[in-house]
Amino acid sequence: MASATLLEPPKPQHAKERPEEWNRRWESLIPLPLDPTIYLQHSMQTCAVKPNGLAAATDEYAQLLSGTLLLRADVTSTLKLAFPSFAPTWQSSSVETRKKHALIGLSEACSASLNLNLSRMITGDILTLGKLCNDWNTVVDLLQKITPKDDKDAKSLQSFPGKSWDDFIKRQERLPADKTREVVLAEMKVLRTKLIYYVLWFTMLSFLGVNRPPIMVQKHRATPRTEQENHLVNQQKELRKMFLGKETAKNVALEDKNAVLARHSLRKVHCYQCNKVQPTNPSDKEKFQRCSRCWNELQRTVTYCSRTCQVGAYKTHKAICGKALDVKTATEAASASVSIPKVGPVQIPPPVGGFKPSTHLLVHIYTLNNNPTKDFVVRIRGDVDSREEKDFTEIDCPFTPVQTIFRAARDKAMSTGDRESILNICHETLWFGMASTICVGWDLRATFRQMEKEWEVGDFRKGILEMQDRQFKDPFRRPPLMQGLHPQLWAVYINISPIDFNRRLETVI
Numbered sequence: 001m002a003s004a005t006l007l008e009p010p011k012p013q014h015a016k017e018r019p020e021e022w023n024r025r026w027e028s029l030i031p032l033p034l035d036p037t038i039y040l041q042h043s044m045q046t047c048a049v050k051p052n053g054l055a056a057a058t059d060e061y062a063q064l065l066s067g068t069l070l071l072r073a074d075v076t077s078t079l080k081l082a083f084p085s086f087a088p089t090w091q092s093s094s095v096e097t098r099k100k101h102a103l104i105g106l107s108e109a110c111s112a113s114l115n116l117n118l119s120r121m122i123t124g125d126i127l128t129l130g131k132l133c134n135d136w137n138t139v140v141d142l143l144q145k146i147t148p149k150d151d152k153d154a155k156s157l158q159s160f161p162g163k164s165w166d167d168f169i170k171r172q173e174r175l176p177a178d179k180t181r182e183v184v185l186a187e188m189k190v191l192r193t194k195l196i197y198y199v200l201w202f203t204m205l206s207f208l209g210v211n212r213p214p215i216m217v218q219k220h221r222a223t224p225r226t227e228q229e230n231h232l233v234n235q236q237k238e239l240r241k242m243f244l245g246k247e248t249a250k251n252v253a254l255e256d257k258n259a260v261l262a263r264h265s266l267r268k269v270h271c272y273q274c275n276k277v278q279p280t281n282p283s284d285k286e287k288f289q290r291c292s293r294c295w296n297e298l299q300r301t302v303t304y305c306s307r308t309c310q311v312g313a314y315k316t317h318k319a320i321c322g323k324a325l326d327v328k329t330a331t332e333a334a335s336a337s338v339s340i341p342k343v344g345p346v347q348i349p350p351p352v353g354g355f356k357p358s359t360h361l362l363v364h365i366y367t368l369n370n371n372p373t374k375d376f377v378v379r380i381r382g383d384v385d386s387r388e389e390k391d392f393t394e395i396d397c398p399f400t401p402v403q404t405i406f407r408a409a410r411d412k413a414m415s416t417g418d419r420e421s422i423l424n425i426c427h428e429t430l431w432f433g434m435a436s437t438i439c440v441g442w443d444l445r446a447t448f449r450q451m452e453k454e455w456e457v458g459d460f461r462k463g464i465l466e467m468q469d470r471q472f473k474d475p476f477r478r479p480p481l482m483q484g485l486h487p488q489l490w491a492v493y494i495n496i497s498p499i500d501f502n503r504r505l506e507t508v509i
Contacts, residue, residue: 008243008252012110012117013259019107026120027128036122036168036188043184049228052299054180055324059300061187062320062330067216068194069155069338070275074213075201076147076154081369083143084350085357085414086204091136092356093207098133105203109195112215113263119195122188125162127199142200148340155335157189160196179326186327209363209387216277217267272302272317272337273309293322313337347372347407348414355417361454363387365414367394375406378429379450380442391446395429399493401485409481419457424481426451426460427467427505431479434508437498444508461509468505477501 010025047053090098106127110117120127132139148154172185202212225233240249269278269288278288289310291302302317304310314321316336320329346369351357357365367377374394382391397403406425413421433439433447452460470480476487485493 008240009118009121011256011259012112012114012263013255015107015117016111019103022110023103023106023129029121029124036165037171039118039121040172040181040184040188043188044180045232047180047184049226049232051224051226054183055298057180057183057187058325058327058330059298061183061190061327062325062334064187064190064194065157065331065334066337068157068190068197069334071194071197071201072146072148072158073154073338073340075143075197078201078204078366079143079147081346082204082208082362082366085348085362085365086208087140088351088354088356089359089362090140090204090207093136093359095133098136098139098207099129101206102129102132102139102199102203104206105199105201108202108212109198109215113217114260115191116195116198116215119188119191122165122192123162123195125164126160126196132199132203139200139203142196143204146197146200151340154340155338157331158193159189160193165192182327183330186331207359207362208366209359210366211387214266216270217263269303271305271309273304273313276305276309278303278305291317291321297322298324344372347411349411351415351417353416355415357414357417358454358456360384360450361414364454375403376410376425376429378433378442379446380433380439381446382443384446384449384453393442398496401489402482402493405481405485413455417455419463422455422457423460423463423467424479426455427464427471428479428481430464430505430509431468431471434503434505435499435501437500444505448509464505464509 009029010022014022014025047057050056106120106129110120126132126142142160145160146158148158169185172181175181198215205212237249237253240252243249244252270276271278271288279286282288288303288305289307291300291304291310294300294302304313316333319336320333323329325333348365348368364377368374371394373396375397376395378393378395379391380393382388397406406428409421409425412418413425430444430447430451433442433444448461448464457463467480470483471477474480474483476490478485478487478490482490
């Protein structure tokens with residue numbers, strides 16, 4: 001059974017096309033005795049038949065580790081921006097809601113590459129829908145563990161404990177030294193951690209309603225197959241016919257070929273210093289340059305977008321430039337090459353007093369923390385569940401006294417759920433959208449519906465209209481939020497753009 005599973009595991013293309021069926025197939029295999037040794041032996045066999053297989057595998061391990069350390073930095077940045085608001089809302093959501101987003105995390109992560117998809121064989125102690133969703137605390141705890149303690153921790157590979165995985169590692173450590181096993185095992189450790197990162201990150205982003213970034217796979221130089229590789233491929237074809245039958249095997253082979261071509265078309269050449277991506281069809285001027293010594297000595301592809309980046313990278317790259325690597329030097333080189341970005345302070349305070357933001361409000365908070373110069377995000381058109389960028393506008397108040405008052409009320413609303421603060425900022429935004437000529441073309445009904453979804457406040461429309469009544473009683477027609485602002489400052493603000501003070505919100509909400 002294990003051999004058949006390795007021969008025809010659930011496929012990465014099915015993760016994207018029919019995720020529920022793909023996941024059911026993977027999870028049906030979890031109870032089987034799928035010892036990671038199967039994965040290890042298969043990878044060692046593949047490495048052994050490739051030309052310069054050990055050297056190539058070590059180079060790929062170094063690149064994989066470097067990319068995984070950068071991925072951890074990206075996830076950590078998102079956690080700093082969103083985690084305090086995400087955690088209580090994830091806790092209060094239903095199991096079915098959590099499963100919906102965890103399945104998106106699993107399927108989108110595994111659809112990107114064959115290696116990530118096969119890594120489900122070595123993550124079954126963590127990555128199942130039941131484990132991720134039945135207890136809300138599982139995802140929250142795993143996400144909290146991703147944030148590194150310090151820069152040294154950020155540049156080392158994180159390990160996620162699991163009984164079957166830990167037992168496997170202990171058995172391997174007791175075996176005699178073998179260089180091929182060492183590099184394949186190191187790569188397995190990185191792939192396991194990388195898949196867990198992506199699944200957790202994509203689950204959180206999906207829950208937040210944020211588009212997931214594409215998984216960038218490095219484009220490598222293709223090499224002709226050796227006689228041993230051809231023999232292995234033919235052997236696998238015969239095994240496929242034996243297990244599936246001739247006609248089914250033929251159809252599966254064609255589907256796999258098309259899927260591989262589709263995935264390869266998405267592979268990119270990127271700069272090893274700044275991570276910039278080379279255009280898909282670059283002109284001679286746009287083509288990234290290879291490190292000539294690495295290429296000439298080892299056919300190792302190390303590319304740079306500019307001379308500036310190549311010079312900047314040389315301080316760390318020189319230790320391995322044109323030199324064959326082992327696991328130790330590859331690990332050191334990958335860690336040294338990673339520059340951990342610093343994340344600035346967030347602008348929205350974390351929830352307090354038991355406040356649990358709605359999922360729609362979570363998206364708003366995440367967007368503001370990701371864009372600290374912006375004051376508010378407003379839907380100006382479209383359905384309330386649409387996340388198209390064109391349906392939103394970001395507000396950045398040009399007048400500091402008004403901005404200061406608005407931000408203080410916004411932060412209180414978003415961190416405590418205070419009803420008065422919510423009604424104040426929403427009324428101020430709706431009124432300005434209706435009265436100012438700057439906002440011509442806004443669909444204020446769409447704005448109002450979005451606010452209802454975000455804030456989940458009872459009698460929301462009634463509360464907004466009560467705010468309007470208070471505004472019309474003010475001699476200077478200041479919204480309640482601005483009634484502490486000096487009249488002279490108010491006069492300066494409303495002269496920034498023409499305002500129609502006679503319009504009323506009943507006509508638009």
